[in-house]
Amino acid sequence: MIRLDGVDLSLAGTDVLDGVSLSVERGEFVALVGPNGAGKTTLLRAIQGILDPDAGRVTLGGERVSDLSASAVGRRVATVPQDTSVGFSFTAEQVVEMGRTPHRSRLDWSDDTDTVEAAMERTGTLPFRERVVDSLSGGERQRVVLARALAQEPDGLLLDEPTANLDINHQIQVLELVSELVCEGRAALAAIHDLDLAARLCDRLLLLSDGRVRARGPPGRVLADPTLADAFDTETAVSRNRVTGTHRITALPDRPDRSGRVHVVGGGAGGVTTLRTLWRAGYEVSLGPVPEGDVAASLAADLGLRTVTAPAFEQPADSECAAARDLARTADTLVVAGHDAGVVADRADEVPHVRVDLGGSGLRRTAGDGGETRVVGSETELLAAVDTYMNG
Amino acid sequence: MRILFRTAVWSAALFAALVATVLASTTVGSVNLDIGTVARAVLNTLAYPSGVSVESSQLGLGERVVQVPVPDISYTRPFGFEVAETDQIIVQKIRLPRIALGAVVGFALGTAGAVMQGFFRNPMADPSIIGVSSGAAVGAVATIAFPVAIPFGLQTAAFFGAVLSAFGVYFLATEDGRTPVATLLLAGLAVQTFLGAVVSFLLLRSGEGLEEAILWLMGTLRYSNWGHVEATLPLAVLFFIILLVYARDLNVMLLGEEEALALGIEVERTKRLLLVASALITAAAVAVAGIIGFVGLVIPHIMRLLVGPDHRILVPTSALAGATFLVLADTVARAGTAMPVGIVTAAVGAPFFLFLLRNREVHAL
Numbered sequence: 001m002i003r004l005d006g007v008d009l010s011l012a013g014t015d016v017l018d019g020v021s022l023s024v025e026r027g028e029f030v031a032l033v034g035p036n037g038a039g040k041t042t043l044l045r046a047i048q049g050i051l052d053p054d055a056g057r058v059t060l061g062g063e064r065v066s067d068l069s070a071s072a073v074g075r076r077v078a079t080v081p082q083d084t085s086v087g088f089s090f091t092a093e094q095v096v097e098m099g100r101t102p103h104r105s106r107l108d109w110s111d112d113t114d115t116v117e118a119a120m121e122r123t124g125t126l127p128f129r130e131r132v133v134d135s136l137s138g139g140e141r142q143r144v145v146l147a148r149a150l151a152q153e154p155d156g157l158l159l160d161e162p163t164a165n166l167d168i169n170h171q172i173q174v175l176e177l178v179s180e181l182v183c184e185g186r187a188a189l190a191a192i193h194d195l196d197l198a199a200r201l202c203d204r205l206l207l208l209s210d211g212r213v214r215a216r217g218p219p220g221r222v223l224a225d226p227t228l229a230d231a232f233d234t235e236t237a238v239s240r241n242r243v244t245g246t247h248r249i250t251a252l253p254d255r256p257d258r259s260g261r262v263h264v265v266g267g268g269a270g271g272v273t274t275l276r277t278l279w280r281a282g283y284e285v286s287l288g289p290v291p292e293g294d295v296a297a298s299l300a301a302d303l304g305l306r307t308v309t310a311p312a313f314e315q316p317a318d319s320e321c322a323a324a325r326d327l328a329r330t331a332d333t334l335v336v337a338g339h340d341a342g343v344v345a346d347r348a349d350e351v352p353h354v355r356v357d358l359g360g361s362g363l364r365r366t367a368g369d370g371g372e373t374r375v376v377g378s379e380t381e382l383l384a385a386v387d388t389y390m391n392g
Numbered sequence: 393m394r395i396l397f398r399t400a401v402w403s404a405a406l407f408a409a410l411v412a413t414v415l416a417s418t419t420v421g422s423v424n425l426d427i428g429t430v431a432r433a434v435l436n437t438l439a440y441p442s443g444v445s446v447e448s449s450q451l452g453l454g455e456r457v458v459q460v461p462v463p464d465i466s467y468t469r470p471f472g473f474e475v476a477e478t479d480q481i482i483v484q485k486i487r488l489p490r491i492a493l494g495a496v497v498g499f500a501l502g503t504a505g506a507v508m509q510g511f512f513r514n515p516m517a518d519p520s521i522i523g524v525s526s527g528a529a530v531g532a533v534a535t536i537a538f539p540v541a542i543p544f545g546l547q548t549a550a551f552f553g554a555v556l557s558a559f560g561v562y563f564l565a566t567e568d569g570r571t572p573v574a575t576l577l578l579a580g581l582a583v584q585t586f587l588g589a590v591v592s593f594l595l596l597r598s599g600e601g602l603e604e605a606i607l608w609l610m611g612t613l614r615y616s617n618w619g620h621v622e623a624t625l626p627l628a629v630l631f632f633i634i635l636l637v638y639a640r641d642l643n644v645m646l647l648g649e650e651e652a653l654a655l656g657i658e659v660e661r662t663k664r665l666l667l668v669a670s671a672l673i674t675a676a677a678v679a680v681a682g683i684i685g686f687v688g689l690v691i692p693h694i695m696r697l698l699v700g701p702d703h704r705i706l707v708p709t710s711a712l713a714g715a716t717f718l719v720l721a722d723t724v725a726r727a728g729t730a731m732p733v734g735i736v737t738a739a740v741g742a743p744f745f746l747f748l749l750r751n752r753e754v755h756a757l
Contacts, residue, residue: 048654074656081651089701090646098644102656106637109396109704152655 001026001156001187002047002077007056009046016042017053018211024189026155029182031198032191033222034208035232040191043208044158047189049073061155074102078149080142082161092136092144093129096120099151112151119150123177139170146177157181159190163197175201199223200246207231220247237302250302258282260390263328264296265289266337271296274337277379278386279303286331288324289316296337333389335382354385399705406712413716414495417723418487425479432473433483439467493616493624493680494722494733495715498687500628500677502714504670505688506695506707507635510642511666512573518689519674522580522667526587527557528678529609533591536605537598546608547620547679554675557583562667571663573649611684611734613722620680631673632711638666639703646701684734686741687714694748 199219209231288308310316504519531553
């Protein structure tokens with residue numbers, strides 16, 4: 001339905017789009033993600049025919065946009081912009097009726113009541129049809145604009161940050177409505193800056209950065225793609241939203257540089273705090289062995305840490321113990337989070353290590369024979385102790 | 393069809409008000425006439441074009457004399473009521489040309505004002521905003537300062553001054569085939585200021601014509617005749633029809649240019665057309681009546697309060713209300729002190745506008 005082939009476009013001498021190809025078919029909801037200034041809005045404008053590409057072609061339903069009249073484009077795709085203030089006191093119904101413009105001749109002053117009412121019914125905007133658009137709330141107004149897009153009876157929807165000014169509940173409402181419309185056989189391409197929302201409601205993501213498509217595919221794959229972190233110039237962690245079961249991405253704060261690797265033994269809440277503290281401090285962290293499904297194990301997976309896991313409720317197998325021991329042996333510092341150093345205990349007793357007792361469960365000093373051991377009870381103490389070991 | 397129905401009802405009502413105002417205004421003057429006499433005399437004056445013949449007229453070009461074909465339109469008068477000859481002359485030759493011209497000028501200014509406020513999405517916009525009035529002023533004052541002996545010289549010069557100035561503003565504000573509205577507004581302001589300087593200079597040089605020039609600048613219908621009406625009415629009707637046809641496009645353009653484009657409006661072409669038609673309809677009005685302020689600003693505002701923002705109803709109602717308002721204002725001007733009507737429109741319009749501003753929601757569009 002919507003198709004771009006090798007589109008180059010420059011604005012005021014700056015290349016904004018560089019060889020962009022994409023296609024959105026009917027029944028597909030594709031999110032265009034990428035940092036500010038990546039070219040998302042320019043891309044949408046090129047599809048509408050507002051901007052002409054320098055090279056490549058943009059087609060809508062097989063016909064080049066540049067060959068289509070404005071009203072022919074308006075019958076194929078409808079646009080939902082980010083900013084929807086209207087000015088002059090048009091009522092919601094009048095605004096929706098304007099969606100019929102590409103279908104009617106200039107002299108046709110009829111109302112098209114059926115189509116307009118159906119579009120308003122669909123978007124839940126009928127209750128305020130007589131109200132002046134500018135007196136509506138942002139969420140109501142955005143639904144009115146969506147109703148207008150529906151009244152256009154288009155095959156494709158282009159949405160530019162349709163949820164940017166909305167409350168969290170309206171964001172979901174609007175995007176779910178788009179999702180339903182897509183299920184009925186329309187194509188939708190939306191620039192969305194909220195990656196979690198995009199991953200939750202869209203079929204595919206398309207990562208645009210510096211005018212190029214850097215990654216494309218199902219949400220999980222694109223979010224986990226290392227180019228995503230590069231594009232946004234920040235470290236990211238991809239996890240699953242436990243409520244919706246969809247992918248969730250977290251931009252991680254900048255970490256200071258600290259050299260050295262810390263191996264952490266022990267899972268549970270204490271393991272999680274230890275991991276988080278050391279990771280945020282800038283150390284390379286490894287973990288293991290921990291039971292599969294342990295919270296510490298899933299945090300380590302989100303952060304992409306080297307981890308040794310063992311099946312839950314079982315003793316770790318020999319191979320797992322060996323792998324964990326290897327990690328512990330090659331680490332610069334060992335931290336034991338919990339009562340027992342477990343399978344790496346022998347190693348733990350040999351080398352200096354830090355024992356952490358964040359739960360305040362009365363961990364006693366249990367220094368082994370060969371190694372110096374410190375017991376710490378808070379995140380600050382933990383970091384201070386590790387720093388001391390690292391710096392010799 | 394609701395909008396068509398509403399437009400028809402409102403337009404019919406306002407047209408009736410206009411006719412009543414015209415009749416009432418015709419009774420006013422140094423000789424009092426009763427309304428019945430006036431109505432019969434006005435009907436006697438009505439004429440429609442019934443035929444065209446081509447005559448040749450001699451035009452001197454240097455030493456040569458050229459025969460130029462000139463269309464001669466013959467009119468038929470359908471009514472022949474019994475009216476005293478002096479009364480018929482007072483109505484037909486003295487009062488009615490001025491009243492009819494007032495109606496046509498008010499109609500044109502109301503139309504242009506409604507369109508310009510929508511076009512610029514700005515409540516302060518009026519027909520003069522794209523430099524039309526100041527261009528007309530330069531043309532008019534120049535012919536007063538340096539008289540030329542051609543019929544309707546002042547009106548012709550004012551008309552072309554207005555059109556040239558509007559096109560100048562348009563081309564100054566256009567780059568790569570796009571005319572941003574904000575640039576147009578600023579270019580219009582700059583050109584108005586510059587032409588204002590030219591007008592001031594011409595006024596200093598106008599000598600004995602100074603009073604005439606100032607009267608023209610204030611806007612007056614004093615020098616009106618049927619020739620003015622015949623020249624202005626067809627232009628006003630033609631451009632009114634064009635603007636009315638594009639009223640729906642203007643509605644959509646209020647959403648913003650990109651959204652209008654997404655809704656299938658060829659934005660740049662529509663803007664060009666709206667500008668040209670508004671400039672020409674305003675030029676036709678100011679050429680014969682001088683610079684009459686406030687009609688194009690206040691009337692569309694009042695009508696928007698009454699009928700809403702849809703230009704399909706706003707443009708025709710503003711036109712008819714503008715015509716009625718200007719006939720009323722000129723009646724005051726005639727009956728009272730023989731002031732220029734521009735003073736009356738501003739003196740009545742400004743307080744009324746302030747009243748609206750304080751009492752109703754006029755502060756926003």
